Amino acid sequence: MSDSAARPKVAAVVVAAGKGLRVGGDLPKQYRRVGGRAVLTRTLAALAASPRIGRIQPVIAPDATDFFRECVAELEPALANKLAEPVPGGATRQQSVAAGLEGLARSGAPDLVLVHDAARPFVDEALIARAIEAGSEHGAAVPGVAVSDTIKLVETIAPGIGRVHETPSRENLRAVQTPQSFRFGSLLDAHRRAVAEGRDGFTDDGALAEWAGLAVVVFEGDARNRKITQAADLIEADRAFSKEAPAISEAPMTTYVTRLGTGFDVHAFTEGDHVWLGGIKIPADRGVLAHSDGDVALHALTDALLGAIADGDIGTHFPPSDEKWRGASSDQFLAHACSLVRAQGGKIDHLDITVLAEAPRIGHHREAIRARIAEIAGVPLSAVSIKATTTEKLGFVGRAEGLAAQAAATVRLPEVEVDTGTETAERRS
Known part of the structure; x- marks a missing residue:
C-alpha cells in the first residue's frame, strides 16, 4: 500500500x-x-x-x-x-x-x-x-x-x-x-x-x-x-x-496604494419573464438581450475591478464571440476579477453599484443582492453597496427600452518602496 x-x-x-x-x-x-x-x-x-x-x-x-x-x-x-x-x-x-x-x-x-x-x-x-x-x-x-x-x-x-x-x-x-x-x-x-x-x-x-x-x-x-x-x-x-515580519534593512517595505476602478454596462429588453441583477433572479415582464445571463450589475462591477488593476475589460477575459459563455452565469465573471486582484496581493475595500432602470424595482431585493455579491467577492456585507435610480423618463432607460448599471470598486494594491531616497517603484503584474 x-x-x-x-x-x-x-x-x-x-x-x-x-x-x-x-x-x-x-x-x-x-x-x-x-x-x-x-x-x-x-x-x-x-x-x-x-x-x-x-x-x-x-x-x-x-x-x-x-x-x-x-x-x-x-x-x-x-x-x-x-x-x-x-x-x-x-x-x-x-x-x-x-x-x-x-x-x-x-x-x-x-x-x-x-x-x-x-x-x-x-x-x-x-x-x-x-x-x-x-x-x-x-x-x-x-x-x-x-x-x-x-x-x-x-x-x-x-x-x-x-x-x-x-x-x-x-x-x-x-x-x-x-x-x-x-x-x-x-x-x-x-x-x-x-x-x-x-x-x-x-x-x-x-x-x-x-x-x-x-x-x-x-x-x-x-x-x-x-x-x-x-x-x-x-x-x-x-x-x-x-x-x-522582515526588517526594513532585509527587504523592501511593502505598503499599499489605493486604486479606484469604474465600470458600465447596458442591455436592451426583449421577451422574457425575469432579469438577473447582482446574482439574483428577479421576476419581470421582460428579459434582456445578452450573450450571457445579462446581469448588468455584475458586468459593471467586473469591469470596475479589472479597471482598478488595469487588466482590460470583461470582453477581454470573456469574449462574446466565444460560445462557451453563451447563457453563462455572471457570478463567475466577478469571481474571476476578484481572483485577479488577490493574485496581485490586492485587497478589495468597497464595491458600489447603481442600477438605472424604470423597471424592475429592486428595493425588495436589495439585501439579497448585497449578500450575494459579498459571497461571490469574498468581502464583508458592509463592503457592498447597491442603489437604483430612474432617468426621469429620459433616454432609452426612461423609455423602458433597457436597463443599465454603473459601478465603482476601491482596491488596495501592494507597492514596494525602493530605498533610493527619491523613487517609489510600484509592483505590477
Whole structure:
C-alpha cells in the first residue's frame, strides 16, 4: 500500500464562536489583529498550510459572518480553498464543537478529526503532525506540556480564600492544549451521547472523551502554542508575530496604494419573464438581450475591478464571440476579477453599484443582492453597496427600452518602496 493510500483522511474543526472579551474592548479576541493579521486568520492559515489536513470546518458565532469573511479574504486562495462553509456555534464550547462535527458529517466524514481553538494561532506543522500520529495510533489524544508551577488542590472556606486539600506531584501533571485528535466516529458518537443524556459543560474534548469511556493519551505539546486569553496575551502575540515580519534593512517595505476602478454596462429588453441583477433572479415582464445571463450589475462591477488593476475589460477575459459563455452565469465573471486582484496581493475595500432602470424595482431585493455579491467577492456585507435610480423618463432607460448599471470598486494594491531616497517603484503584474 502506498503512503498516500495509508494516510488517514484528516479534517479539523476550528472553534471560533466564543465572545472572548476578557482581552478588553468589544471585538472578540479571535478577530483582534496581532502582527497585522487577525488571530483567526493566523490560526486558519497555520492549519490550512499543513498538507496533512484536507478540510477545515470553522465554527463561528451567528452574528460574526462579516468578521469571518474579512479573515478569509486575507488568506491565500490555495489555503482558503480548504475551508468549508462556517457553521454557527452554540452557547458553550461543547455545543460549538458538536456543530462542527455535524457539519463535517454532512459533507463527508473524515477518518480523523483535530479540534483546535481559534485563539491558539501559534500552532505549527510539527505539533499538527504529532497530533495526527497520536490520534491515528490511539484513537483519542491531547497535547500536554509539563507544569512548572506547584499546583494546590483547595477547598473554598471564604470568598477568595481556600484551604489546601492536596499538593499533587508536578511529575504527573500536564497543561492540556489543542489541537486534540480523535477518530471522527468515536468523537461524534460521544458528543451525540452527551446531548442525549443532557450533559453539557465539558471544557475540552479530551474530558468529554474520558466521560464517554474512551482511553485518552497525552502526547508532547508545545510551550509556544499558547492561548490568547487576557489582554497581556494579545500584546505578547502582537510582539511575537511582528518580529516575524522582515526588517526594513532585509527587504523592501511593502505598503499599499489605493486604486479606484469604474465600470458600465447596458442591455436592451426583449421577451422574457425575469432579469438577473447582482446574482439574483428577479421576476419581470421582460428579459434582456445578452450573450450571457445579462446581469448588468455584475458586468459593471467586473469591469470596475479589472479597471482598478488595469487588466482590460470583461470582453477581454470573456469574449462574446466565444460560445462557451453563451447563457453563462455572471457570478463567475466577478469571481474571476476578484481572483485577479488577490493574485496581485490586492485587497478589495468597497464595491458600489447603481442600477438605472424604470423597471424592475429592486428595493425588495436589495439585501439579497448585497449578500450575494459579498459571497461571490469574498468581502464583508458592509463592503457592498447597491442603489437604483430612474432617468426621469429620459433616454432609452426612461423609455423602458433597457436597463443599465454603473459601478465603482476601491482596491488596495501592494507597492514596494525602493530605498533610493527619491523613487517609489510600484509592483505590477
